Amino acid sequence: MFDPRSIPADQSTIDALRSRGLDYRQVDPADDAALQSWAQAETRGFHHARPEPAELRRELRVAKQRSLRGVYDPTAHDAGVPVATVDGWPSGLSVPGGRSVDAWAVSAVTVSPTHRRRGIARALLEAQLRYASEAGAALAMLTLTEATIYGRYGFGPAASAATIKVDRRRVSWIGPDAPGRVQFVEPADLIAKAPAIARRAVSRTPGEIDRWPGLLERHLGLVDPDSAASRALRVARYDDRSGQAQGFVAFTVGREPNLPGIVEADVFVAATDEAERALWRFLVEMDFVTEIRSRLRSVDEPLGWLLEDPRAVSMHDVVDHLWLRVLDPVVALSAREYGASGTLTLEVGDALGHAAGSYVLDASGDGRAEVRRTDDPGVDERRTDERRADEGADAAAAGSRSGRRSRGKATHGLRLDVRELGSIYLGGVRPSVLARAGRIEELSPGSLALADRLFAAPRTPHLSIWF
Ligand SMILES: CC(C)(COP(=O)(O)OP(=O)(O)OC[C@H]1O[C@@H](n2cnc3c(N)ncnc32)[C@H](O)[C@@H]1OP(=O)(O)O)[C@@H](O)C(=O)NCCC(=O)NCCS
Secondary structure, eight states: OOOGGGSOOOHHHHHHHHTTTOEEEEOOTTOHHHHHHHHHHHHHHTTOOOOOHHHHHHHHHHHTTSOOEEEEOTTSTTTTSOSEEEEEEEEEEEOTTSOEEEEEEEEEEEEOGGGOSSSHHHHHHHHHHHHHHHTTOSEEEEOOSOTTSSGGGTOEEEEEEEEEEEEGGGOOBOSOOOSSEEEEEOHHHHTTTHHHHHHHHHHTSTTOBOOOTTHHHHHTTOSSTTSHHHHHOEEEEEEOTTSOEEEEEEEEEEOOTTSOEEEEEEEEEESSHHHHHHHHHHHHTOSSEEEEEEEEEOTTOSGGGGBSOGGGEEEEEEEEEEEEEESOHHHHHHHSOOSSEEEEEEEEEOTTSTTOEEEEEEEESSSOEEEEESSOHHHHHHHHHHHHHHHHHHGGGTTSHHHHHHHOOOOEEEEEEHHHHHHHTTSSSOHHHHHHTTSEEESSTTHHHHHHHHHOOSSOOOOOSOO
8 A cells, every 4th residue: 555654745835835934844643742733733724623632542543644744834823733734645436337446535624714815725735636646546536615625726526415314204114125134233343344344335336435544433433432422323233134244324313301313324334235225224214213314425315215205305415525636537537437338539628737638538338448648649659559569460359349449430529627527537427417517518419428328327426424
């Protein structure tokens, strides 16, 4: 696994911030005091309360594996507390077809209100994109507070999420009975199995990202098990017919004395459709409850189809949740599977340079695609040589996939900015919708229809955590 701490601080960022009297540096993972100051600055930046001691200890454990960067003002009252923070690390991102692509997660972007609008965030973000490229990430990704901040760096919204509310009184289950069983488990008993379940849940859902060490402990209330919040948390696990654990939910029931409660189930992890159905059924059929709520759920939940009255389920607070920024279109586009066969040219604009260029995506119909850059003369020459060699060999392999590729001629094409490429990448929005919004240009008739078919994903992309 690539160690983000091995990337030296970006010199152009150091110089840019030094010219404004500020120091930009990596926080020493061995320096607990510096890590604590960084964590305090980050929570303050997000307008959160100071972290509880147990939460702070957990953050420090995570921070030691990361490459935290801070901007320091030597003239400030407490010069050891950064005036800006950022965290970035390599992480897999699940893509349509079930593969994981190497990506770079960006998090903890804060600038103190005392130092806002001096270009600090821009300097930090541009450096993160350079680190990501250096680490070999095909994309950068983040979840965000305000949708107006990151488009300028090439990020586009790629997967939405919503709060699901279920009116308990209207619930009448018509879905299949699960062959396995749901049972309560203590969080400490689940934690050994939870990462493997979560890994399988992540890999079957485009848009989910790798869970980092310490996250599931937090989700299961194990960071501070004696706190009121952890004691209120209940955990139920689904085991399939053969006794294999396939999913779990962590939830609380909030209630006033003598009144029925409201279930809040924000941690919902299912490695199979069967587990997903069984856990939903467990939640929505709970007695002495009026409502079941779950945040950061898919905008394409099958829950309504499992109930006699689909109006028992309502969707609220739909937000663009995962934002993607393509850095290497060849690697990113080659990683996912496609819904059709065809050849499409993508002319990508990128003000920051990383992804700018012209690319041909040649999808063979078995889901896979070959993607190549066509505006790099060096690449073209190498391709021509390869093609000549291929054509010699092709006589014997007519109809083979490489044979189809060498004959493939790009007659369809789109012109788009890297922001839009990030948005269509997982199949969460159709290219034709962005064309209707004037954000993608169709270069020849039929290109949008082909792009819609190619980029369609069998499963709606979804990310169920913040990072
Ligand atoms: C968002 C935040 C990091 C911006 O920091 P900053 O140092 O003031 O930003 P910069 O001065 O580098 O501005 C960079 C660009 O972003 C724009 N921008 C900054 N904050 C913005 C906001 N909240 N909404 C819209 N645009 C914003 C600036 O106008 C500037 O635009 P330009 O370069 O195209 O002219 C800072 O306001 C902050 O810490 N907010 C609270 C925490 C937060 O929301 N963090 C984001 C986490 S996802």
